[in-house]
Amino acid sequence: GAGVSQTPSNKVTEKGKYVELRCDPISGHTALYWYRQSLGQGPEFLIYFQGTGAADDSGLPNDRFFAVRPEGSVSTLKIQRTERGDSAVYLCASSLTVGSAETQYFGPGTRLLVL
Amino acid sequence: QKEVEQNSGPLSVPEGAIASLNCTYSDRGSQSFFWYRQYSGKSPELIMFIYSNGDKEDGRFTAQLNKASQYVSLLIRDSQPSDSATYLCAVHPRDSSYKLIFGSGTRLLVRP
Numbered sequence: 001g002a003g004v005s006q007t008p009s010n011k012v013t014e015k016g017k018y019v020e021l022r023c024d025p026i027s028g029h030t031a032l033y034w035y036r037q038s039l040g041q042g043p044e045f046l047i048y049f050q051g052t053g054a055a056d057d058s059g060l061p062n063d064r065f066f067a068v069r070p071e072g073s074v075s076t077l078k079i080q081r082t083e084r085g086d087s088a089v090y091l092c093a094s095s096l097t098v099g100s101a102e103t104q105y106f107g108p109g110t111r112l113l114v115l
Numbered sequence: 116q117k118e119v120e121q122n123s124g125p126l127s128v129p130e131g132a133i134a135s136l137n138c139t140y141s142d143r144g145s146q147s148f149f150w151y152r153q154y155s156g157k158s159p160e161l162i163m164f165i166y167s168n169g170d171k172e173d174g175r176f177t178a179q180l181n182k183a184s185q186y187v188s189l190l191i192r193d194s195q196p197s198d199s200a201t202y203l204c205a206v207h208p209r210d211s212s213y214k215l216i217f218g219s220g221t222r223l224l225v226r227p
Contacts, residue, residue: 031213042203042217091158098213101147106158
């Protein structure tokens with residue numbers, strides 16, 4: 001079946017602009033996660049959704065970052081007033097449910113470059 | 116101290132050899148441990164997870180967990196050039212069954 005999809009695959013923007021990154025999880029997966037991966041580092045947790053609600057947004061770096069999942073499926077990560085330090089690969093993952101042995105399936109990521 | 120630590124490598128092994136990748140973690144209450152493989156420019160894909168002390172085998176891969184020493188390792192037998200990738204260790208911290216804390220990864224190079 002189809003995996004996690006993310007659009008766009010690449011995004012180049014200028015400092016101060018607003019960007020939206022989209023994630024379409026695997027059909028039927030109730031849990032959705034956003035991570036950020038900088039060069040040479042492992043993914044860093046940003047936010048977790050269970051259904052429509054953000055159950056844990058403790059990883060969002062500041063209030064310029066916001067994410068929604070209005071219908072419990074597609075999610076959008078929104079970044080306001082982008083800064084050069086926001087440049088990274090933003091990964092979305094989904095899992096069927098939540099649990100200590102539950103597999104998170106990652107999408108291909110959106111590579112964000114802030115000039 | 117980072118929560119999950121890995122040697123960045125590269126770890127270079129000849130084709131057919133055993134590659135041994137190690138990971139240590141700081142939270143003694145961590146419950147589940149995962150190994151992801153990430154090819155350059157691609158997303159992480161799960162290889163194995165383990166949550167009980169001891170060994171868990173899946174094909175050419177064996178995960179080993181030692182909670183007393185707070186380390187988890189991944190052995191790859193009969194390494195192939197196609198195994199060349201970055202291997203990420205990840206853990207669920209004690210207070211979360213959903214958040215994954217990743218190490219920085221170890222780059223493995225299998226020489227033909």
